Amino acid sequence: MNENSRLRILVVGAIVLALFSALFARLWYLQVISGDSYAAAAEGNRVRTVAREAPRGRILDRRGRVLVDNRTANVVAVSRSLVGEERERVVSELSELLRIPVPEIEDRLEDFRYADFRPIPVATEVDEATLVAIREREDDLPGVEATQSAVRVYPHGHLAAHVLGYVGEINDQELEDRADEGYELGNTIGKVGIERAYETDLRGISGVEFYEVDRSGEVVRELGERESEQGDDVQLGVDLDVQIAAEDALLSFIELAREGGRPATGGAVVVLDATDGTVVAMASYPTFEPAGFVHGISTEVWEELNKPERNLPLNNRAIQGLYPPGSTFKLVTSIAGLSSGVITPETTILDQGSIEIGDRRFRNAGGKSYGNVALPRALTVSSDVYFYSASAAIDVLEGQDEEIQRIARLFGFDQPSGIELPFEQDGRVPDREWKRTVNAANSDAFPNATWYTGDTVNIGIGQGDLLATPIQLASAYATLGNGGTVFKPHVGARVIDRFGAVVREVEGQPVSEVTPLQEHPEWRSIILSGLQGTVSNREGTAFNAFAGYSGPPVAAKTGTSQTRGREDASLFVGMFPANAPKYVVAAIVEEGGAGSDIAAPVVRRVIEEIVRTEADSSLPPIGTLIAPPSDTTSTTAPVAPEDLVPDGLVPEQVPVPERKPDGEDEDRE
Numbered sequence: 001m002n003e004n005s006r007l008r009i010l011v012v013g014a015i016v017l018a019l020f021s022a023l024f025a026r027l028w029y030l031q032v033i034s035g036d037s038y039a040a041a042a043e044g045n046r047v048r049t050v051a052r053e054a055p056r057g058r059i060l061d062r063r064g065r066v067l068v069d070n071r072t073a074n075v076v077a078v079s080r081s082l083v084g085e086e087r088e089r090v091v092s093e094l095s096e097l098l099r100i101p102v103p104e105i106e107d108r109l110e111d112f113r114y115a116d117f118r119p120i121p122v123a124t125e126v127d128e129a130t131l132v133a134i135r136e137r138e139d140d141l142p143g144v145e146a147t148q149s150a151v152r153v154y155p156h157g158h159l160a161a162h163v164l165g166y167v168g169e170i171n172d173q174e175l176e177d178r179a180d181e182g183y184e185l186g187n188t189i190g191k192v193g194i195e196r197a198y199e200t201d202l203r204g205i206s207g208v209e210f211y212e213v214d215r216s217g218e219v220v221r222e223l224g225e226r227e228s229e230q231g232d233d234v235q236l237g238v239d240l241d242v243q244i245a246a247e248d249a250l251l252s253f254i255e256l257a258r259e260g261g262r263p264a265t266g267g268a269v270v271v272l273d274a275t276d277g278t279v280v281a282m283a284s285y286p287t288f289e290p291a292g293f294v295h296g297i298s299t300e301v302w303e304e305l306n307k308p309e310r311n312l313p314l315n316n317r318a319i320q321g322l323y324p325p326g327s328t329f330k331l332v333t334s335i336a337g338l339s340s341g342v343i344t345p346e347t348t349i350l351d352q353g354s355i356e357i358g359d360r361r362f363r364n365a366g367g368k369s370y371g372n373v374a375l376p377r378a379l380t381v382s383s384d385v386y387f388y389s390a391s392a393a394i395d396v397l398e399g400q401d402e403e404i405q406r407i408a409r410l411f412g413f414d415q416p417s418g419i420e421l422p423f424e425q426d427g428r429v430p431d432r433e434w435k436r437t438v439n440a441a442n443s444d445a446f447p448n449a450t451w452y453t454g455d456t457v458n459i460g461i462g463q464g465d466l467l468a469t470p471i472q473l474a475s476a477y478a479t480l481g482n483g484g485t486v487f488k489p490h491v492g493a494r495v496i497d498r499f500g501a502v503v504r505e506v507e508g509q510p511v512s513e514v515t516p517l518q519e520h521p522e523w524r525s526i527i528l529s530g531l532q533g534t535v536s537n538r539e540g541t542a543f544n545a546f547a548g549y550s551g552p553p554v555a556a557k558t559g560t561s562q563t564r565g566r567e568d569a570s571l572f573v574g575m576f577p578a579n580a581p582k583y584v585v586a587a588i589v590e591e592g593g594a595g596s597d598i599a600a601p602v603v604r605r606v607i608e609e610i611v612r613t614e615a616d617s618s619l620p621p622i623g624t625l626i627a628p629p630s631d632t633t634s635t636t637a638p639v640a641p642e643d644l645v646p647d648g649l650v651p652e653q654v655p656v657p658e659r660k661p662d663g664e665d666e667d668r669e
Contacts, residue, residue, distance in 0.1 A: 047212060047223065053187060054204030055150035057231030059164060059194055061240040062280075062493060068164055068195075068290075070150040070230075074126040076134060077119035078109060079143035090141055097133055098123045119145055124295055152188075152294050158287045160243050162316035163236075163279075163421070163491060165193020166290035182206065191293070192314075194234060194491060197420040201495045201503070204231030230498050237278035237493040242271060245609035246283040249602045250587065254285060257592040262567060264598075267589040268317035268470045271606060274478035274581045276508025277487030279419070281606070282471075284321075286313040319417075319424040322467040323588055326559030326595065327382045328571050329408075329462030331480060331527065333391060334375060336407040338523050339516040340400045342393035345526040348372045351385040355392075357453055362388045365560070379530030380540050382558060384461050391460025395453045404460060405431045410514045411476040411486065413468055418488035418511060427472050430455070430465040462561060474586035477557075477573045481581030483524060484517035485510045531555035532578040542572065545600035551611045553578035556603070558595035567591040572599035574607060583610055 059068035076098065082090055091109075095102045100123060108122045131146050138144075152167050170178075170189040181200075183189070189203075190196035207228030212221050246269040257264035271281040288305065297305075305314055315321070337343040353369035354361050364370070364384045370377070378386035394403050408414065414429035428434075432451040439449035458464030471489055479486050492506040517524055532555045533539070535546040541558040555578040559571035570592035575581035585603045592598040 052207040054228035055230045057202040057233045060235040065240050071153045072148045073151045075121050075147045076123040077121045079119050082143040154290045158289050161287045162284040163282050165195035166293040198234045202231040205229040233496040235494045241613045242281040246281040249605035253598045253602050263591040265590045269587045270318050270470045270474040272474045272478045272584045274481035277489045279491045282318045284317040288313045318470045324561035325462040325468045326561030328557045328559035332408045333460045336404040337390040340403040348374050349386045349389050351383045355385045355388050376530035380533030382541050387460050391457045395456035428467040478584045484514040486512045528555050542600045552576045560595045570598040571595045572603045574603040
């Protein structure tokens with residue numbers, strides 16, 4: 001062998017040795033150094049986890065009575081492992097037993113939201129007879145199993161529907177918004193009301209099922225599970241008895257107004273604790289059945305519920321309805337007049353039934369004359385001329401010409417109250433800047449950009465372009481009642497875990513102050529005396545409505561507001577005890593007529609129920625929790641879509657007030 005051949009052999013040998021060395025080094029690294037990590041990865045590749053939703057927490061009233069609960073529902077599920085002719089046969093037989101079309105079952109089996117190796121629910125709320133029939137044919141229906149799941153139940157039907165809200169399947173936007181909170185497609189989530197506002201508390205902790213699967217993804221065996229934990233209970237400040245009284249009274253007088261020829265298209269009632277902003281009751285009409293949303297509703301039904309001609313039953317008028325407040329706004333004008341100095345508590349104005357301002361004449365309701373009136377009597381008889389005069393005097397004050405607007409905003413008008421319920425409206429307090437802005441944006445609807453004295457005069461009696469929600473109105477009177485502190489209204493009272501321990505209290509939060517009331521407590525006393533005369537003085541606008549009333553003294557104000565193209569809305573706000581108000585009750589009936597005729601009796605009934613409830617020693621003390629029933633299975637049938645809106649509603653749209661020309665407004669009590 002020559003020298004060249006020997007050299008070539010040495011080179012090849014070196015290369016082979018290097019390759020084998022690299023190979024052995026790699027094998028040693030994979031088996032020794034990284035063996036544990038790869039073994040763990042291999043184990044993870046064959047273990048699948050499936051989340052199982054936890055039952056939601058309950059919603060309770062202030063005395064611990066259950067307003068929203070869970071119950072078990074029978075569910076029929078089918079394994080996706082069924083294929084070919086066997087699947088066709090099983091689906092066909094199930095279709096007959098469940099009375100569900102074959103295509104619908106097939107669609108559910110193809111639902112991508114469910115794991116491939118987990119049975120797919122194809123029917124819920126299955127009756128016992130059908131369930132027995134399926135179990136009797138177990139051998140003929142491979143891959144079919146009967147299970148149970150927790151579903152939401154609303155034992156009081158549509159009671160407090162707008163407060164409680166409803167649940168539904170999470171949508172793409174909600175899933176994106178809660179990307180870091182462990183939600184998955186197909187999960188249930190609160191859509192509106194308390195169900196939405198306290199979603200994090202009510203939701204609970206999902207359970208997890210562990211499965212071993214082979215390389216093709218088929219389940220080899222179940223490896224165990226981690227139990228879910230039910231969500232926390234949410235206890236409200238709402239009192240069940242007062243809520244029932246509010247809804248019953250509202251509906252009764254809506255029907256009475258209709259019998260009298262009024263459209264009475266809807267309404268709302270708000271009951272607040274003036275000392276901390278707790279919502280004791282909140283009613284809105286027309287209403288709906290929250291249970292109808294538990295298993296979802298069709299697009300057609302959803303669109304039907306949202307048609308304006310159905311009068312928007314899903315809207316919570318207590319926080320979303322926008323109305324001219326009428327004479328109930330004279331509370332604000334009173335304080336604005338006092339704070340600006342155009343009136344004192346003793347100032348007397350001659351009321352001859354009308355007053356001329358500029359080139360327009362503004363009148364009392366029916367042109368009635370009250371003679372010489374000071375502030376207390378002006379509130380008692382609701383003298384428009386008195387407040388027209390005060391408003392006109394404010395309008396010409398240099399630097400204080402928007403004092404009514406300033407005081408209104410101190411009370412919380414023109415902004416959301418901050419209540420935790422979603423979709424609250426702002427309301428509107430018009431001023432010079434607002435008028436210029438809307439004119440620039442829409443000169444057809446608002447052709448005049450100039451602010452006139454007539455504009456100030458109109459809002460001085462709660463008309464013109466002024467808009468408020470019932471919750472804002474109730475909050476304003478609660479602020480008067482407590483001496484000048486504006487509280488953020490709140491429906492929730494506390495969160496309680498499943499063992500009964502308090503997780504947290506929901507405290508009343510002061511958000512601002514009406515400083516003129518705090519600096520001049522005598523103004524509060526003067527105004528309260530005038531408001532008390534509304535129900536106790538024979539001249540009072542609500543004297544007849546409270547005839548025979550024997551409860552604590554009430555301070556109140558009637559209002560009858562006007563909207564172009566619609567009949568008058570009926571408003572009333574009452575609070576008691578009159579000298580140191582604890583509760584405030586505000587009511588409105590759309591197109592219901594005079595405030596003294598319709599809204600005032602609604603408030604009286606609610607006040608009487610509060611008085612009765614507090615005096616009833618058979619009721620448990622506020623805050624006492626009642627144990628849930630041992631059997632939570634409901635016998636209530638599922639709500640049909642056509643039954644979602646009860647009581648034979650007359651469809652009308654929530655009013656959107658149109659602007660009235662200067663000088664056309666008068667308040668009719």
